Amino acid sequence: MSTSFTQFCKADEIPPGSKKAAKINDTWVLVCQTKDKKLLAVSNWCSHQKKPLSGGRMRGCAITCPVHGAKFDLESGEALNLPATQPIPTYEVRIVDDWIEVAV
Numbered sequence: 001m002s003t004s005f006t007q008f009c010k011a012d013e014i015p016p017g018s019k020k021a022a023k024i025n026d027t028w029v030l031v032c033q034t035k036d037k038k039l040l041a042v043s044n045w046c047s048h049q050k051k052p053l054s055g056g057r058m059r060g061c062a063i064t065c066p067v068h069g070a071k072f073d074l075e076s077g078e079a080l081n082l083p084a085t086q087p088i089p090t091y092e093v094r095i096v097d098d099w100i101e102v103a104v
Contacts, residue, residue: 003092005101014039014100019063021054024104030054031093031100032074034061040074041093041102047072047079047086 006024008031014020019032021044028044030053038061044052046065055066062080064071070084077087092103 003103005092005094005096005103008041008093008100008102011095011098011100017058019054019058021052024102027104028052029091029102029104030063031102032058032063034058034074039093039095039100041091042072042074042077043089043091045088046070046084047088048084053088 014031014033016033016037017035019030021030029041030044031041033039044054046053048070051067053063053065056064061074062071068083071080072088077090079085079087094101
C-alpha cells in the first residue's frame with residue numbers, strides 16, 4: 001500500500017525552531033522544525049490528558065506539554081517522563097515544491 005501525503009502548509013511558514021498545528025482530515029497534527037532544520041510531525045495531543053502540545057516548549061528533538069510537563073521525543077513519539085506513560089503518534093513528513101506534506 002502506498003503512503004498518501006497531504007499538503008500541510010508552505011515550507012517557509014515553519015522556520016527552524018518553530019512549530020505549527022493543523023487538522024488533516026480528522027487528525028490534529030503538529031509539525032515541528034528543530035533549530036538544526038530537522039522536520040518532524042507528531043500528534044498534537046498529549047497522551048496523558050489529551051491536551052494540545054502546540055503551546056509547549058520545543059528543545060532539540062523533544063516537546064514538553066504546557067499543561068502537566070510531560071515530554072515527548074519528536075522522532076519516536078516516546079514519552080520521556082511522567083505523567084505521560086504512553087507514546088504519541090508520529091507521521092512521515094516531506095517537502096515537495098515548497099510545501100510541507102504529512103502522511104496521516
